[in-house]
Amino acid sequence: MYKWIVIGGGIQGSCVASRLLEEKKVERKDLLIIDLHKQPLERWMTITEKIEMEYLRSPLVHHLDTDPYSLKKYASIHNYALGFKGQYQRPRLDMFNQHSLDLLEETGVMECWLQGEVDKLSWAEQGWTVRIADGRCFTSERVVLAIGVNHTPYYPSWMEKYKESPSIQHVFEMDNELPETGDVIVIGGGMTAAHLAYALTQKESIHSVTMVKRHPLRIHHFDSDPGWLGPKFLNTYHKLTSYKERREVIQKARNRGSITRDLYFKLLKQERLGKLDIHTGCIQEIRKDMDGEMQLFMENEEMIAGSSILLATGPAIALPGKAWLDPLIDKMQLPCAPCGFPVVTKTLEWKKGLFVAGALAELEIGPVSRNIAGARKAAERILQHA
Structure with a gap:
């Protein structure tokens, strides 16, 4: 049995997994990361390369490492020319990607990787069981759902x-x-x-x-106002007890x-x-x-x-992992908002030992939940419980 299983190895899942390893919350042998692709961030890198993106939209402090200035130091050490751009110091994509891959190699994420497509999640007294499409099952004390939204494109x-x-x-x-x-x-x-x-x-x-x-x-400048990164807007947001209102705020803020x-x-x-x-x-x-x-x-x-x-119409408006999450939601009566997304604790726990990140965590994290800053916030919240 594993201590942690992370479902999804994109920006969100890789950030959570690397933090768990870096802060010694789990040993490599006790962590499993399951993703559809061969390596971490593969979907992210494929799409951004396809559209020939040169610089990220986010500033230099938004990356996967714990130290906010890690990417700035990395640019200096590796002599990246024009590593950052503009008023908000937006990083070069190739530099950000290499920094991420080096971090994931260093923390041991690569050693915990399993390529596979999850098709079922269930709970028993001994813990959580994750099944992948080839029939193999893996059990764990804790599971993090870090499923990306871009797997299902939106077709008008x-x-x-x-x-x-x-x-x-x-x-x-x-x-x-x-x-x-x-x-x-x-x-x-x-x-x-x-x-x-x-x-x-x-x-x-x-x-x-x-x-x-x-x-x-x-x-x-950004996909939401920087005020959503801290108390400026979040204090008021977290006072909202209506999840319908929270969803409306998120939609308006993005x-x-x-x-x-x-x-x-x-x-x-x-x-x-x-x-x-x-x-x-x-x-x-x-x-x-x-x-x-x-x-x-x-x-x-x-x-x-x-x-x-x-x-380039974005992802479909749907719950990530809906096909195999819906049966679990029904069986275990997992709390959901009117929009169908999880209602979770401050540490992003949906059910005992079941955590969420990315889009699935946005009713708690707020409008930035799906991006790199949201991944950092999710990792911090989850590690409070680890």
């Missing part, structure tokens, strides 16, 4: 008919390769879509790039579909140079013509055509 209803078409891809689909030629349409108005559209305009083999979004480009100012100016420059067309409005319908070209029909009766469509 208007494109259901062509969902399986090779001309339409979602950037969150791991196996998809971006088109190298033709007229490409990018759907979305947030950071992922903006990075993707800009990257495509840099490829000489791409004939044209069109970005289609529902709303004007929104500019925010700067969804927003981009940084520097990325905004990059898009405008490409538009001025004639390398990018930017359209704002709602898509009503999609069709494929006789030549296989995809046609988008907008609410203003405008038609936009392209040889391929790339969706």
Whole structure:
């Protein structure tokens, strides 16, 4: 039997696991990390590389290590040129990734890794049992649910008919390769879509790039106000006893579909140079013509055509791990808010020995729960109980 099993090896799960090891809360032989991929942060690195992100949106103190200034020291030791950018010292993506992998190697996370897809979680008197798709089961005293939301991409209803078409891809689909030629349409108005559209305009083999979004480009430094990192906003938030109200506050606080100012100016420059067309409005319908070209029909009766469509519409709005968590919730009567997400203690414990991180912890952590700062907060909370 293990002492801890962490389900999910992305930013959230890797942060929790490395902290458990680093602070000697568990020995390597007593920790198991189960993830769908071969190595930690694989989904994160694949998607960010695909859209050619150069710098993170978060500041230099947001990373997986305990010391807030660890990444700054790392940049100096390894002589990274232009390691940070802008007023908030946003780190280079490649540096952040290597810093993370070095930390995970050093703390021993790699030695605790198991590639597998969890399909069942159950409780018995001896502890928690985690089953993976090949039938193997593992028991543990404690389990951390650190399941990412990006495993299930959001597909708008208007494109259901062509969902399986090779001309339409979602950037969150791991196996998809971006088109190298033709007229490409990018759907979305947030950071992922903006990075993707800009990257495509840099490829000489791409004939044209069109970005289609529902709303004007929104500019925010971060995906939520920095006040959500501390007592400025959280004191009031934690006084809310209604989880419906907490959900409303989270939705309002998140700067969804927003981009940084520097990325905004990059898009405008490409538009001025004639390398990018930017359209704002709602898509009503999609069709494929006789030549296989995809046609988008907008609410203003405008038609936009392209040889391929790339969706950067984010994750589906659903409980992560819903397929195998729902039976557990029903059987054990786990407390959930009206939105279906867990109601947990301050140490993020959902049931005895069952903890949550990331999106599953957001009703306690608040609007930053899904990002790197949220991962750090979740690790700190969980370790209080370890």
